[in-house]
Amino acid sequence: MKFLKTCCFLLLSYCSLAQNADNAFKKPLKEVIAQIETRFKVKIRYPEDLVKDKWVTYADWRFRPDFEKTMTNVLSSQDITFAKEAEKKYKLQPYQYHLKTPEEGEQQLTYLSTLYNDEASWEKRKDELQACMWKALKLSPLPAKPTSKVITNNKRIMNGYTVENVAIETISGVYVCGSLYMPLESKGKIPVILNPDGHFGDGRYRADCQYRCAMQARMGAIAFSYDLFAWGESTLQFKSENHRKSLAQTMQTLNSIRILDWLLSFSNADASRVGITGGSGGGSQTMLITALDDRITLSVPVVMLSSYHSGGCPCESGMGVHLCGNGTNNVEIASMAAPRPQLILSDGKDWTQHVPETEFPFLQKVYGFYGKTDEVKNVHFPEEGHDYGKSKRLALYDFLAKKFQLDVKKLKDKTGVMDESKVTVEPFSAMYVFGEKGENLPKSAVKDFETLEKVFAEAIKN
Incomplete structure (x- = not known):
């Protein structure tokens, strides 16, 4: 008994010492950063709120x-990462949950490749991912569709196409706004193409978006461009910071589904030729919507396919779709398009820089399960950066013309290149559905994010 008491005493003493040691070596993060700066002769900047308390x-x-190992050891428990800005200069930032290293992305692809080796095993994986993604987005089942009439106004006639402002109520009191581009003349059934916006300045009003959609219409397709959640006219209902709420990913997914519902109700819409294309955050939407909605028959994600980057905004990854199937990534999500035609546009100055040698071979392997490797293409621009510039648009036009059997000869110049000069780039105000100051926004419209959360919770309950 005496021996047992001695052991207990020693154990308690050890625990006490461990606790005391923990307290003795515990320091404010700000003080530790100052130590690192002195020891390694570097400068580290950070927002005060990031290190406070x-x-x-x-x-x-x-x-x-x-230095780097020390920074990793210190910051690993703080949900903080660091990035180099210049020689001996660094910045701290919140943990980038959406980022891995290129090596980690490649390792994940290698692992994912072990999960399937033929069409049957891949289809099983795809079904698992699809079911999980719908659930993660809280869209299984879909909420009831509002019965309100789609709002359209200010139809303009341009050279070979028309443009009209559109607002669609996706759930009660919540609208997605966009621009409908139609061929001025068309015969029979024609393709439908969704153009979700990305995180570019000026949103869907910018010139490159107008060029892209107008050219699609001049080629003979129905094209629709639309705002991100809490961007563009959506800021009439929600603050711009609400865009970085996780529910934004769900709302953007639902917006695309409602828009496609409407477009396919057109008497001249060809349900066998339905495309989607967007750049950056619009590229994220392109891959996700194609993976979820089998009505999409062709996809062109632009400057977004990456094994190590899942999107730098909660509107792209905030609902946890990348956690499905014990972990997935945008390459596997893009592969869910197989065997439907897909064009990957990548460049050399962002996270798509490794597409030709890393991500694209993975897609080819999945398409190969169907014997359809010719249906997935990659056009890489090693000297270009993160945009949906003219060279990328020209690649899109060629792909659409081939896959959707569009006659584009009349749209080419004497050298055989697509000519965008006949497109009218309009001022932003011409594209507003609800007026320059939002004066025509319906009185029943939701006006804040908290109300949206309540409306959405009620919608998915019924």
Whole structure:
């Protein structure tokens, strides 16, 4: 008994010492950063709120001779990462949950490749991912569709096409606004193409978006461009910071579904030729909507396909769709388009820089399960950056013309290149559905994010 009491005493003493040691080596994060700056002769900048009231346990034990290893050891428990800005200059930022290293992305693709080796095993994986994604987005089942009439106004006649302003109520009191581009003349059934907006300045009003959609219409397709959630005219209902709420991903998905419902109700819409294309955040939507909605028959994600980047905004990854199937990524999500035609547009100055040698071969393998490797293409622009510039648009036009059997000869110049000069780039105000100051927004419209959360919760309950 005496021996047992001695053991207990020693154990309690050890625990007490461990606790005391923990307290002895515990330091404010701000103080530890100052130590790092002095020891490694670097400068580290950070927003005060990022480090305020944060402490590092066993702080001095985390130091290593190597600067980066020391930073990783110190910041690993703080949900903070660091990035180099210049020689000996660094910045701290919140943990980038959507980012892996290129090496980690490649390793994940190697692992995913072990999960399927033929069409049957891939289809099983695809079904698993699809069901999980719908559930993660809280869209299984879909909420009831509002019975309100789609709002259209200010139809303009241009050279070979028309433009009309449109607002669609996606759930009670919540609208998605966009521009409908139609061929001025057409015969029979014609293709439908969704153009979700991305995180580019000026949103869907910018010139490159107008060029792209007008050219689609001049080629003989119905084209529709539309706002991100809490961007463009959506800011009449929600603050711009609400765009970085996780529910934005769900709303953007629902917007695309409602828009496609409407477009396919047109008497001249060809349900066998339905495309979607967007750049950056619009590229994220392109891959996700194609993976979820079998009505999409062709997709062109632009400057977004990456094994190590899942989108830098909660509107792209906030609902956890990338956690489905014990972990997935945008490459596997893009592969869910197979065997439908898909064009990947990538460049050399963002996270799509490794597409030709890393991501594209993975897609080819999945398309190969169907014997359809010719249906997936990659056009890479190694000297270009993150945009939906003219060279990328020209690649899109060629792909659409081939896959949707569009006669585009009359749209080419004497050298055989697509000519965008006949497109009218309109001022922003011409494209507003609800007026320059939102004066025509319906009185029943939701006016804040908190109300949206309540409306959405009620919608999915019924």
